[in-house]
Amino acid sequence: MSLRVESPGLFSLPVGLGRPGRRALGVPAGGAADRAAHTLANALLGNRPEAVTLEVTLAGPTLTADAPTACVVFGAPFELAVAGRAPPTAGTTFTLRRGETLRILGTPAGVRGTLAVSGGFRSAPELLRAGDLLDCEPSTAAGRALPFVSLRPPGDVTLRVLPGAQADWFEPGALEARRFTVAAASNRMGVRLLGDPLPRGAGRRASEMASEPVAAGAVQVANDGAPIVLGVDGQTIGGYPRPAHVVRADLDRLAQLRPGDGVRFRAVTVIEAEQAARAAAAELADWCRRLAWAG
Amino acid sequence: MTAEPLGDQTVLVRPGDEAAAVAWGEAARHSAPAWLHDVVVAYTAVGVHFDADRVSLADVFAWANSLEVVASRRPESPPVAIPVCYERQLDLARVVSFTGLTADAVVAAHLGTTYTVYAIGFVPGFPYLGYLPDVLQGVPRLSSPRLRVEPGSVGLTGRQTGVYPIARPGGWNLVGRTPLTLVDVAAGYFPLRVGMAVTFSRIDEAEFTRLDGTRLSG
Secondary structure, eight states, X not given: OEEEEEEOOSSOEEEOSOOOSOGGGTOOOOOOSSHHHHHHHHHHTTOOTTSBEEEEESXXXXXXXXXXXXXXXXXXXXXXXXXXXXOOOTTBOEEEOTTOEEEEOOOSSOSEEEXXXXXXXXXXXOOOOTTOEEEOOOOOOOOOBOOOSXXXXXXXXXXXXXXXXXXXXXXXXXXXXXXXXXXXXXXXXEEEXXXXXXXBOTTOTTOOOOOEEOOTTEEEEOTTSOEEEEOTTOOSEEOSOOSEEEOGGGHHHHHTOOTTOEEEEEEOOHHHHHHHHHHHHHHHHHHHHHHHHHO | OEEXXXXXXXXXXXXXXXXXXXXXXXXHHHHOOTTEEEEEEETTEEEEEEOTTTSOHHHHHHHHHXXXXXXXXXXXXXXXXXXXXXXXXXXXXXXXHHHOOOHHHHHHHHHTOOEEEEEEOSSTTOEEEEOOOGGGTTBOOOSSOEEEEXXXXXXXXXXXXXXXXXXXXXXXXXXXXXXXXXXXXTTTBOOOOTTOEEEEEEXXXXXXXXXXXXXXXX
């Protein structure tokens, strides 16, 4: 059985936890941009963390079930609609009945949502197109709900950063002193930031560098002084200098930045970065454990 | 050798020159600790991507510092020859005007060098080949990149030459095109690796048509 794609939405992609091992060939690890949302959506349905979910972006797809399917939409609080009944709520599991059509609409905050189905999708990860069939198993769900971990208080988002490989090319503290806004031309490859251009330090204005390995979270500054923060589908090597690197504990937050959002950077130490990552992992594991018990 | 954190799930190692980076990368892959995700060699740098849920940055540094690097384990293999139709160019005139060479001399210089794959990236399977002979160095990128560069297009800029394996926007000066398939991401086909030697050979339009779509090797 399957979900049939009536319309694909803006950018809907089946994702897992990513596939490292091919970066040396130029292939990024990919996977869910908001890993916590993906993992919790799976946990709500009793799935393993690596089960394939559908990542939806800003405007979601329309999908018709040909058999009962236990679903949940998590991550950004997308509005949902099913003709002929009260709309399901993002964050709460529901059963899409045979013949019913789920419309994943827009979201008032964040960018990305995750549609999980019981057992996960069994089709290959490729960008959705109308007419595609998303293979999954028949299932039903009891209503289970989780508060949104992706929701954040209004105001600027602060991303914690470690020094980048070319931190000394830039004026010390210049990145942290600025406020940026997220540009519309942002995607899974990178988040482009608009703001006061980041100046190079004295003696570094004309410096050029050979391309080096880079990773998700790298803050690259192009020659026009505008930063780009690399995402999970970002390039594997880069030739622009990098003043800073967003810590892994904040990569999910990066993935939910919406065009127009305000962004600031705050420098942390490696010890603080590792503590933050451990705390985030422990919190996620705790939620998953509680959901497993409740199930 | 120096090593520095590249965020908190990658370490950037600088073992010395390009050859040292290739040897270090091979040793790292050979060592293959369970937490190792990827080893990416680009020019003189090596990126070590690790599973940060399984190992601390400090332990990766300790591993990197104690890694035993021997001379390259890879047997010297003959250069990979990539056939290029230099008639299928778009920017030869630009290269001619920047270098002061004739078109034939540009092609001869491009053909007359054995290159090394120094990095793979930008798009899956794009080989950065270096270094161009002196007479071809220093041609700047197009002021505005093309929105679509066809697969197989052979470009050059600065000290580098390379082949676009799949259609992408791009700003390098296009001096020819290979009919061969250099990458098939879905099939896991990536014949080129960092450290390999590459030469170009000249083919005509008829040969281009005959070879169109075949794989680089095999």
